[in-house]
Amino acid sequence: MSEKSRLVQDLIVLAAEERIAELVVSEAGRTIRVLRGAASGQPPAGEPERADSPEQPSPAAAGAYTITAPLSGTFYRAARPGAQPLAAPGDRLAAHAPVCVIEAMKMMTEVSAERAGAVLRVLCEDGQAVEQGQPLLVIQPDEPRHVP
Secondary structure: OOHHHHHHHHHHHHHHHOOOOEEEEEEOOEEEEEEOOOOOOOOOOOOOOOOOOOOOOOHHHHOOEEEEOOOOEEEEOOOOOOOOOOOOOOOEEOOOOEEEEEEEOOEEEEEEOOOOEEEEEEOOOOOOEEOOOOEEEEEEEOOOOOOO
């Protein structure tokens, strides 16, 4: 393996181990850019998509909605280290219930469900870097109750 190939491989490993979303190195007029993940919520090439539950129908087809990141930062499933996740597949949620936390610049931002419903999927890993607008969770809203 050439020295350049080893450098690129080392940068990829560093980005993965340190959970760095983007790493750019410029030297001698050359630039190497390593991206881990994508703003679209797609897993990086070569990494399988992680699903906490069996395959679910598409959100649009089932009436489900996706909660997206309100800002870029680090995704956490729990409110603090060692605590239970705020939302897991199968959990029932009240309207405006917290589902995750995003840390940005040492500030913790709680992300909440828009409506009452059930968690279908958690789309991000704990500690993963996320971008504003990236899908985080898929929620199946409760059906409105009809009074005869």
